[in-house]
Amino acid sequence: MPTDAAPSISTTALARLRLAAQGLVAGDSVPAELRMTPDPGAVVRRMAALQSQDLPAGMLAVGVRAEGGTASGVAAALASGAVVRTWTMRGTLFLVAAEDARTYVRLASDRVMRSAASRHRGLGITEEDVAVVRKVAEARLAGGAGLTRAELFEAFEAAGQPTRTQRGIHLLSILSHRLVLVQGPLRGRQQEFRLADEWLPPGEGLEGDDALEHLAWRYLASHGPVDERDFAWWIGQPLGTVRGPFRAAGAGAVALEHEGRGLFCTAEIVSLLASGSGERTVVALPGYDELALGYRDRSVAIPDPYLERLIPGVNGVFKAMVAVGGRAVGTWLKEGTPSAPRVRPELFEELPPDVASAVGEATARIEAYWRR
Secondary structure (H helix, E strand, O other), X not given: OOOOXXXXXXXXXXXXXXXXXXXXXXXXXXXHHHOOEOOHHHHHXXXXXXXXXXXXXXXXXXXXXXXXXXXXXXXXXXXXXXXEEEEOHHHOEEEEEHHHHHHHHHHHHHHXXXXXXXXXXXXXXXXXXXXXXXXXXXXXXXXXXXXXHHHHHHHHHHOOOOOOOOHHHHHHHHHHHOOOEEEEEEEOOEXXXXXXXXXXXXXXXXXXXXXXXXXXXXHHHHHOOEOHHHHHHHHOOOHHHHHHHHHHHHOOOEXXXXXXXXXXXXXXXXXXXXXXXXXXXXXXXXXXXXXXXXXXXXXXXXXXXXXXXXXXXXXXXXXXXXXXXXXXXXXXXXXEOXXXXXXXXXXXXXXXXXXXXXXXXXXXXXXXXHHO
């Protein structure tokens, strides 16, 4: 995919294009393909996957990308089976469309399980142990039943399988990577596990290069402008494995250049270059949001002077952030009560009056998400 004649863009332009690609710019200023939809399931499908090791943060990431998004609306998408949560790439939990779950898990399973093998040995997990907990899970969940993690742990313990010292969570991860289990509806603040063959739509999903090319296109359409290194990091596969499928997907994309890197995105995203759309858009986003975490290089969304304030100790814990034009300008904290939540922004810089006012609107939107 030659990029010799690709237009060069600034970091601020790249940030706002990614903001729009992620469905975070509201209104008629963006093409129809990038506009918000009220359907949380459609949001997840368009985003390809949203990191969700922290379930409330993952649900909020869906909600802020949905027109009028609410916690109850996202919960309904989980209850309907349209959206599921499971271990996929990078050994991390993601929210994905139910029809995509098998594709993601099959791509990731061998690599993730190999990397976890020594930990499994240290926890004393054998194939015989996995067979025992699989039999327990299949018996207890058959016929559409759902159990929380605590309830499954209790059943495992009764079958002679210890669950302490993270042994239980690794057993659940193994069963999920083998497409025995998937996480579905909420019960209170917990998710129920369901049998994957009963809860997911029928079908085997895509495999190998077909899966990688399919997901590469969806990634560059929902996260672009990006390059093959971004995709390799996001999908959790070696660069050599994804290079061919990414380039095949990118053949239908538009090339841009940023600081010597060739980047690719859809024509709809490129059309926003001249308009300046999203330049002053303010969003309040949860921790671990895809805008910051969905790329190999986080400096586009998080300016270097703010890196330690968003990711203390650069230790992998991402704070909730306030962003203007796709670049972080602060963090926010949840305060108040469950019935009257409040969002308190902590800004890193002084903002123009109109942008400061928009910060208030962005935080009010999150308060409304929790209340409805």
